[in-house]
Amino acid sequence: MENNRNYFVAIALSVLILVAWQFFYVNPKIEKDRIAAERAQQTQQAQPQTGAEQATPGQPTPGQALPGGAVPGESRDQAVAKSARVVIDTPALSGSINLTGARFDDLKLKGYRETVDPQSPIITLFSPAETADGYFTELGYVGNDATGSVPGPQTVWTLSGGDKLTPSTPVTLTYTNEKGLTFTRTISIDDRYMFQVVDSIKNDAAEPVSLSSYGRVTRFNKPTTPSIYVLHEGFIGVTGDSLQEVSYSDVEDSPPLEPGKATGGWLGITDKYWAATIVPPQETPFDTRFSHFTDGRARYQSDYKGDAVTVAPGQSAQVKNLVFAGAKEVPAVDSYAAAYAIPKFDRLIDWGWFYFITKPMFKMMDFFFRLFGNFGIAILITTIVVKLIFFPLANKQYASMANMKKVQPKMEELKKKFGDDRMGLQQAMMQLYKEEKINPLAGCWPIIIQIPVFFALYKVIYITIEMRHAPFFGWIKDLSAPDPTTIFNLFGLLPYDVPVFLHLGVWPIVMGITMFMQMRMNPTPPDPTQAMLFTWMPVVFTFMLASFPAGLVIYWAWNNTLSIAQQSIIMKRQGVKVELFDNLKQLFSKKPKPAE
Numbered sequence: 001m002e003n004n005r006n007y008f009v010a011i012a013l014s015v016l017i018l019v020a021w022q023f024f025y026v027n028p029k030i031e032k033d034r035i036a037a038e039r040a041q042q043t044q045q046a047q048p049q050t051g052a053e054q055a056t057p058g059q060p061t062p063g064q065a066l067p068g069g070a071v072p073g074e075s076r077d078q079a080v081a082k083s084a085r086v087v088i089d090t091p092a093l094s095g096s097i098n099l100t101g102a103r104f105d106d107l108k109l110k111g112y113r114e115t116v117d118p119q120s121p122i123i124t125l126f127s128p129a130e131t132a133d134g135y136f137t138e139l140g141y142v143g144n145d146a147t148g149s150v151p152g153p154q155t156v157w158t159l160s161g162g163d164k165l166t167p168s169t170p171v172t173l174t175y176t177n178e179k180g181l182t183f184t185r186t187i188s189i190d191d192r193y194m195f196q197v198v199d200s201i202k203n204d205a206a207e208p209v210s211l212s213s214y215g216r217v218t219r220f221n222k223p224t225t226p227s228i229y230v231l232h233e234g235f236i237g238v239t240g241d242s243l244q245e246v247s248y249s250d251v252e253d254s255p256p257l258e259p260g261k262a263t264g265g266w267l268g269i270t271d272k273y274w275a276a277t278i279v280p281p282q283e284t285p286f287d288t289r290f291s292h293f294t295d296g297r298a299r300y301q302s303d304y305k306g307d308a309v310t311v312a313p314g315q316s317a318q319v320k321n322l323v324f325a326g327a328k329e330v331p332a333v334d335s336y337a338a339a340y341a342i343p344k345f346d347r348l349i350d351w352g353w354f355y356f357i358t359k360p361m362f363k364m365m366d367f368f369f370r371l372f373g374n375f376g377i378a379i380l381i382t383t384i385v386v387k388l389i390f391f392p393l394a395n396k397q398y399a400s401m402a403n404m405k406k407v408q409p410k411m412e413e414l415k416k417k418f419g420d421d422r423m424g425l426q427q428a429m430m431q432l433y434k435e436e437k438i439n440p441l442a443g444c445w446p447i448i449i450q451i452p453v454f455f456a457l458y459k460v461i462y463i464t465i466e467m468r469h470a471p472f473f474g475w476i477k478d479l480s481a482p483d484p485t486t487i488f489n490l491f492g493l494l495p496y497d498v499p500v501f502l503h504l505g506v507w508p509i510v511m512g513i514t515m516f517m518q519m520r521m522n523p524t525p526p527d528p529t530q531a532m533l534f535t536w537m538p539v540v541f542t543f544m545l546a547s548f549p550a551g552l553v554i555y556w557a558w559n560n561t562l563s564i565a566q567q568s569i570i571m572k573r574q575g576v577k578v579e580l581f582d583n584l585k586q587l588f589s590k591k592p593k594p595a596e
Contacts, residue, residue, distance in 0.1 A: 047378070079128040080106050084156075085173050087164045091191050092326060095126065097165065101153045102173055104195070105129065105136035109274070116469050116477045125274055125325060135219040136301075137276050139197055139321050141183075142212045142305065149180030150211055157185065167191045177198055178205040181311075193326025194336055199319040203311040210310045213319045215278040216303035217268045222248050231350055231463055235290040235302050238344045246290045248300060256291035264343055267302050268324070270350075273465040279322035280304050324348075327465050330362060344352075350463050358456040362464055369466070375479055376472030379551055383558050385568070386453060394566060403468060407432060420592055453529030461551040472554065476507070477549035483507045504546045507553045512542030514560035521567055 058160035085096035088107065095107040107126035114120045143150035151157070163173030170188035177183075184200040203209055223233055239262035246257055263285045268277030280286045286306040293299050311317045322340060326332075328349050337345035351358040364385065368378035387394070399592040410432060418425040445500045461467050467480040475485055483505025488498045491506060516538040545553050 033445070042550055074130060074177045076124075076127050076131050076133075079130040082128075082130070084159075085160055085428070086162075086173075088189070089166055090166055090189055091167075093189075097171075098128070099157045099159065099173070101138055101140070101155060102139045102151065102157045102187075103136050103153070104323060104325060105134075105138075111271075112465075112468075116471075123274070123327075124308075124339060129218075129220070133221055135221075135276070137217050137278065137323050137325060139213070139215045139278070139323075142214055143209075144211070146179070146207065147181060147209045147211050148177045150177065151175055151183055151185075153517075159260050161186075164579065165189055179209070181209065187415060191562075192329070192332045193324055194340075195322045195323040195325065197323060199321075200314045200316055201311055201319065202509055203313055206313055208310055208312045210308040210309045213281070213306040213321070214303060215280060215321055215323075217276045217278060217482070218299055218301045218303075219269060220297060222300070223271050223484070228461060230352065231272060234269065235267075235300075236270045236345070236348065237288055237290075237302065238265040238279070239267075239288050240265055241343060243344055243347050243357045244288070244290075250290070251290055252291040252299070256289045258287065258289050261285050261287050266322075266342055266345060269300065269302050270328070270348060272518060273328055273462065273468055274326065275324065275328050275348055277324045277348065278302075278304065279340065279345075280306055280405055281320055282301050282341075284309070297578065321528060324396050329465055330366070350459075352456070352459045352463075354452045354459070357452055358459045362454050362460045362466075363455075365460065366466065373466060375470040376476065376551065376554060379479070382524075383555055383562065384455075385558070387562050390453075391566075394563075395570060445476075447589065458549075458552050461549045461555075465552060469552075472550070476550050476554075478553075480549050482547050483550045505550075506541050507550055507557060508546040511545060511553050511557035511560065512538045514557050514564070515541060518560050518564050518567075519566065521571075 013560040080096065084099040085106070086099065088095045088097060092110055093107060094110055095104075097103070098105050105126050105128045107124075109123040109125055112123040114123060126135050126137070129136060138153065140152045140155070141147075141150035149155070155175055158173050159171065160174045162169050163171075165171045165187060167190055170186055173185040173187070174187075175183045180203070182202045182204065184202070186198045186200075188198075189198045199213075201211075232245045232247070233250045235244070235251070235257075236258070237244045239259040241264075242259065242262075242268075244259050251257055264282045265286075265288070266277050266279040267273055267288050267290075270277075284307050286304045288304050289302075291301045291303070293301060300566075306319075309317050309319065322342075324336065330349060333348050334346050336342060341462065346359075347355075361382065365375065365378045365382045368381045369375050372378060372381075411429065414425060414428045414432065418428060461480060468478070470479045471477050472479055474485065484503070484506040486498050486503045487509065488502050488504065489495075519534050519538065545556065
C-alpha cells in the first residue's frame with residue numbers, strides 16, 4: 001500500500017509542478033508579452049510611417065511596394081472608402097476586395113461576435129494596410145524587363161464581370177500591361193470561407209515571357225489575446241508532406257525561415273480561432289517563407305513564390321490559387337482538405353501531439369452536441385463514454401487498491417517484525433504480493449494512461465471554435481472561458497469586483513470537493529508528508545483550476561463523481577469497507593488533547 005501511495009504522490013507532485021509552472025511562470029509571461037505588444041502597437045500608431053516596403057518573395061521589383069504606413073487618426077471605414085472595391089456578401093462573410101492590388105483586405109465574419117453579448121461587434125478578420133490592425137492576403141506576379149509591369153500591390157484592376165461576389169456570382173477582374181500581357185482574374189467563393197482565384201495570362205506580344213506567381217498573407221500586429229504553450233499561433237503551413245509551425249518570436253530577431261521548395265502544400269497565419277491561408281498551384285514547385293520585416297513599418301508575412309511559368313506568343317497560361325480566410329470550423333476545414341485534396345489541411349486546427357486522441361474526442365463531443373444541443377451535456381456524456389472505455393483498467397486499479405487494503409494488517413505485522421531492516425521488509429512485502437496475487441503497479445498505470453486523454457480534452461475545449469461562447473446552464477455562458485463567479489464576493493451578491501487571481505467560482509469549488517472526497521476513499525497515509533499532501537492537494541487544485549476553461553473543470557468534477565461511485569461499487573464487491581464517511585468523520589472530529 002505504501003508503494004502504491006508513493007506512485008500516486010509522484011504523479012500528484014508532477015501535476016502540481018506543471019500547474020505551478022503555468023501559474024507562476026507562464027501566466028506572468030503571457031501578461032508581460034501582452035503589455036509589451038500593446039505598447040508596441042501604441043507606438044506604431046503614434047509614429048507616421050515613411051518609405052516603401054518590400055512586398056513579394058524573391059527579388060522585389062520597383063512596382064511591388066506597399067502603400068505608406070498607418071495614417072494617424074484614420075479609421076478603418078475611411079481606409080476602406082479610399083479605393084474602388086468589389087463587395088463580398090455571403091452567408092458567412094461580408095466585406096470587399098480592393099481593386100488596387102486585387103487585395104483581400106476587408107473581411108468580417110458574420111457568424112461570430114467579439115463577446116458573448118449578442119449585440120457586440122462581429123469579428124473583423126482583414127483590414128487595409130493603412131490601418132493600425134492591417135491584415136490582408138494578396139496574389140500577384142514577379143516579372144522582368146520582358147514581361148513589363150505585372151500585377152502587384154499597386155496594380156489597379158478593372159472590374160469586367162459581376163458587381164458583387166457571392167456564392168452564386170463570381171467576379172472577373174482584368175489588367176493589360178504595356179507589353180501586351182492580359183491578366184484575367186476570376187474570383188469565386190463558396191458559402192463558407194474558401195475563395196478560388198483563377199488567373200488566365202494571355203501573351204499577345206511577339207516574344208515568349210516567363211513570370212512567377214506569388215502569394216502572401218501579411219499582418220502588422222500580433223493577436224491581442226494572450227498566447228499559451230498548448231496552443232500554436234503564428235505562421236503555419238505544409239510543404240510537401242511536412243507540417244511547419246513557426247511562432248512570431250522565431251522570426252522577430254532572425255532571418256526569414258525558408259522550409260524549402262516543395263510541390264503541394266499551403267501556408268498562412270493562424271490565430272486561436274481564425275486563419276488566413278493560401279493554397280498555391282499544387283502541380284508546380286514553390287518556395288515558402290516566414291518573415292518579420294522591419295523596413296518601414298514592421299510586419300509579419302507568410303509568402304510563397306512559384307517556379308517561373310513560360311507563356312508563348314499568342315498562347316495563354318492558367319494559375320489557380322485557393323485562399324482560406326475565416327473561422328477554423330472543424331467540418332469546414334475537413335471538407336476543404338477532402339474536396340481540394342489539400343495535404344494535411346486539417347492540421348490548420350491545432351490538435352496537438354495527441355492528434356489521434358484529440359480529434360476523435362472532438363468528433364464524439366460534436367456528435368452528442370448535435371444530439372442534445374448543448375456542449376456542456378456533450379462533455380458529461382463524453383466523460384461517461386471515456387469511463388466505459390477505461391472501465392476494465394479502472395476495475396483493475398480499484399480491485400488492486402481493494403486487495404491492498406485486505407492485506408494491510410499483514411503489512412503492518414511485517415513492519416513490526418522487520419523494524420529498520422528495509423531490505424528484509426521489501427523482500428517480505430514482495431513475497432506477500434506474490435502470494436496474494438497483487439500487482440502494486442496496477443493502481444498506477446490506469447491513471448498514467450488517462451493523462452493523454454485529459455490533455456486531449458483540454459485541447460478540444462481550449463482550441464476548437466465550436467466551444468467558443470458555447471453555453472452550459474445558469475451562469476456559464478462560455479465553456480471555453482473560466483467560471484466567471486467568485487466566492488470572494490459571494491458569487492456576485494456583493495456589489496464589488498475582485499482581482500482575477502481571486503476568482504474562485506462555483507464549479508472549481510465543486511471540483512475541489514469531489515477531488516477531496518475521492519482522496520478520502522482511502523485511509524490517511526501514515527507518513528506525515530504524504531498525509532499533508534493528500535489533505536492540501538484538493539485545495540491547491542481548486543485554486544489552480546479556477547483559471548482553466550469551465551468546460552474542463554466541469555469534466556473533472558463529473559469524472560471525480562463517477563470515479564467515487566465506481567470505486568465504491570468495486571470495493572463492496574471485493575468485500576472491502578468503503579471508508580469515505582469514516583475518514584471524513586475522523587478528519588472533522590475533535591482531536592483529544594495530549595495527556596499532560
